[in-house]
Amino acid sequence: MAQYEIKINGKAHQVDVAPDTPILWVLRDHVKLLGTKFGCGIGQCGACTIHVDGVATRSCSLPISSVGESSIITIEGLSENNDHPVQKAWVEHDVPQCGYCQAGQIMNAAAFLDQNPHPSDSEIDKAMNGNICRCGTYVRVKKAIKTAAEQG
C-alpha cells in the first residue's frame, strides 16, 4: 500500500492503495466516481475511457503509480451541467440503448474532437473503433459526433 495524491476533475484526492491498482478501480472503489465503467479490464472495449492530460486513456490499464501529477478528467468532470457539445449531441441523437458503454464513447469522442475538431467520416470511424457497444449504437454515435463537431 502507498499514499497517492491524484488530481481528478480539478480536485486533489488522497488514496491509500497498492501501486499496481488501475485508476479505474481507484475511481470506482476509492473515490466513488462510478461513471467510468468496467467492461473488459484489458484495454479492449473502451468502457473505462478517461482523459489523462487531455488524452483519451483506458483507465483499466493505467496503474496509479504511473499517473503522478497528471490531471484526470472523468465523465463526471467533462462539463458542469452536462453541456459539453458531445454530451448535448448524445442526448439530441438519443444514442444510448443500455447506456453502459456510453460514458466511454463520450470521453473518447470528446478527446478526439479536441484534437481533430473537423474530422472526416473515416477519421471518426478509426478513432471510435476501440469502443465496443454491445447494443450496436454505432450509427448514432457517429451522427452525434458529427453534430458535436458542427456545434463545438
Next chain:
Amino acid sequence: MTFIKTKYNRRSFLKASTAAGGGMLLGFNWLVSCSPTAEQLLQMPEEWFDVNAFLKIGNNGVVTIMSPNPEIGQNVKTSMPMIVAEELDVEWKNVIVEQANYDIKKYERQLAGGSDSIRKGWQSLRMAGATARRMLLEAAAKEWSVPVSELTTEAGVIKHSSGKSAGYGEMASAAVQITVPEEVQLKDPKDFKIIGTPTKNVDGQKISKGEPLFGLDYQSEGMLTAMIVHPPAFGMRLKSVNDSAARAMSGIKDIITIDCLPDGTEKLWSDVNAFPELVAVVGDSTWEVMKAKKALEIEWEVVSEGESTTDYKDALSKLLEGSADEPARKDGNPEEAFKNAAKVIEQTYSAPFLAHNTMEPMNFFADVTKEKAELAGPIQTPEYLSKTVASVLGLPEDKVSIAMTRMGGGFGRRLYGNFGVEAALISQKINAPVKLIYSREDDMTQGTYRPAYEVKYRAALDEENNLIGFQIRGAGVNGSPVFANRFPAGAIDNYMVENFNLESNISTGAWRAPSSNFIAYAEQSFLDEIAEAIGKDPLDFRLELFEKAISNPVGEKNDYDAKRYAGVLKLIKEKAQWGTKKAGVSRGVSAYFCHNSYVAQVVDVVMKDGEPVIQKVWCAVDCGIVINPEGALNQIEGGIIDGIGHAMYSGLTFNKGKSDQNNFNKYRLIRHQEAQMEIESFFVDNGMDPTGLGEPSLPPVAAAVSNAFYAATGKRVTSQPFVENM
C-alpha cells in the same frame, strides 16, 4: 369508444397503496436519489398522492409514473410510462419516471424477455392511466357538483363546460378517496398524443453525465466486494482449495465456498448453472480481490467429459443423417414428393456457440440477515430470482426484496440469475452486505450460451419447377432451432420437420431471439437458393408462398399471419425499390416473424477491394402501434447491427470443455468501423395492438446479408461466422 373492465378487486395495482387521503412523501432510496434531474427537483411537489401502483400525482400536478419492467436497453423505462401518461392525459414534460422494485403484489409481469413487455403490459398500463383519470374526473364532479359527463381533460387539467378548471394536482387528494371504478373508457388511438411521438430516453441525460444507474454502481453502507472462481472447463467441479496465500493478502476479508444448487433444490427454468459450486473471495476493493483470486490454489475434478468444437460439430452432422422417431410436423406426403422430384436442392447451414457478452458483466448486491434478504442489481427475471434465493437461503419468499437497477445489456443472459443467488449466499455466509462482480473472463466462460446449431434443408421440384416438397432437419446443442409450425409451414403441400437434440454439459439458454437468431438465416438463405433454382425473383417467390398460405393454407397450426408477413415484404419492396438495378449494388432480401412482430429487410452490398461491404439496410416492421418511434428506431438499428455483427464475426469455440475465448481480445464483436452502414426503417401503420421490438429486427438480417453477398460474389456462405467461412 373502448370501455374496459377494471376488475379492480382482482387487480391490486389499481388500489391506492397508502391510506386514502394521506399524502406520501417521496422516499429517497439509493436508486431514486440519483433519479430526478435538476429541473425535476425544482418542480418536486410538497405532497404526493398514490393513485395506484403505477402512478402518484403531486399537489403541483407533477406525476410520477412507475416503470414496472426491467430495463435492459430495450427502452421500456420510457415507452411503458408513455402509455400510462397517454391515458392519464398529462403532458410528458410533467412526468417523472421511476423504476419500480420487484413487487409481485402490485405488478403483473416484471420480466424482460420475449420482446413482451409492451405487448403484455399494454392493457394494464392503459388501464392504470385511464382509471386514475376517471378518479380525478369523479373527484372534480363531486367538488363542483356537476355530472362527470360534462367534464373533459386536457394536458393534466380538468375542465368543465362552464369554464371552470383545475389541475390534476389540485384534485389529487380528493381523487385518492374515490372508489376505483368498475369500468373505464380508453382513448381512441386516433387521439393519442404521447404514443406515437418520438420521445427521448428518460435516462438519456443521466447516462451522458455518467450517473450511477447500473448494478455495478450500486452502493451500500459497509458493503464488501466479492468475486467468484468457477471451474476452468465445463464438466469440471471444485475438489479442494488452498487459500492460505490469498487470505494473507491485503484487503481480503474471507474466502469461502458456496453451493448454489444444493441437493434437493427445486430447480426452476431460470436455474441454468453449470458451475453451482464456487470459490468466493471477499474483500474491501475490487482490485485486491482480483489479485487474491490469482493467488488461490484450486484443484478441480472431472465429472463429465469436456467437449471440443470438433466433437459437437461431428455429432450434430451425424444426427442430421438419421431420421427422427417422430416428425415435429408432417403435411401431405413428403417422401413421395421427393421420390417423384425432377430435381432436389439441398443445403446445410451451421453456426457456433455465442456468448451474451453484455457490456456490464454479471453482478449483484445482497444483504442477507437471519430475517430477510435485500438484493439489488441487474436481473431480467426478478420473480424467478426471488423464488430461488428464498429457497436456497431458507427464507419465506416475502422476506426477499429485489431492487432493479438499469442493466448494461441483457440479451437473455440475465434471465438466468445465478449471480444473484451467488451474491445472496456469499452475504449470508459472511454475514455482511456484499456486491458480487464478475470479471469479463468469469462472465464469458460461465455462460448460458446460444447453442451451436446445424440444419439441413431439402426442396423437391417437379419438371415445371414447382416446389412440391420441403424437408427440414434441425439439430442443436440442448435443442433444435427449428419451429415446426412457422413459415414456410403452411405454404407447401408436402412438408416435414424433424428435430434432433444433442445433449451437452455446456450450459445453453436464451440469447436474443432464441433459435430465431439462427434459423431465420438458414431458412431465408435456402429460400433464395430455391428461387434461383426455379428462376424466380426471390422476393416475388416469397410473396407467392404467402399467397398460398393466405388463400389455401396447408395444415392448421400455422404460427403466423401470412397477410402481415406479406405486408412487410410488400412494403420493403416498394420502399427499397426492389427490382430496379443500381450500378455496382448487389441486393439480398429476407423476412422473418418472431415475438409477434413481422420484419422484412433488404441489404445493399457493394464490392470494395474485392470484398463485399454492406452499404445499406432497408427494414420494414409490423409491430402494430408504435409507442415511441425514437426508441423503436434505435431498437431496430441495434438489432440489425447485433445480427450482422454476430453472423459476420462472432463465435465461441471449445477445447475439452474450455472455451478458447475469454475476453474481447479473442472474442470478436462488431466494432464501429464495421458498423457504418446506413439503416432506414419503415413501419406498417395498421393500428393493431403493439408488439415488441427488442428482438425481431435481428433474426432476418444475416440472411439478407448472405443473400446479398451471394448476389455480389456468386458464393454462398453457409456457416457463421461469415468472415471465417467466406
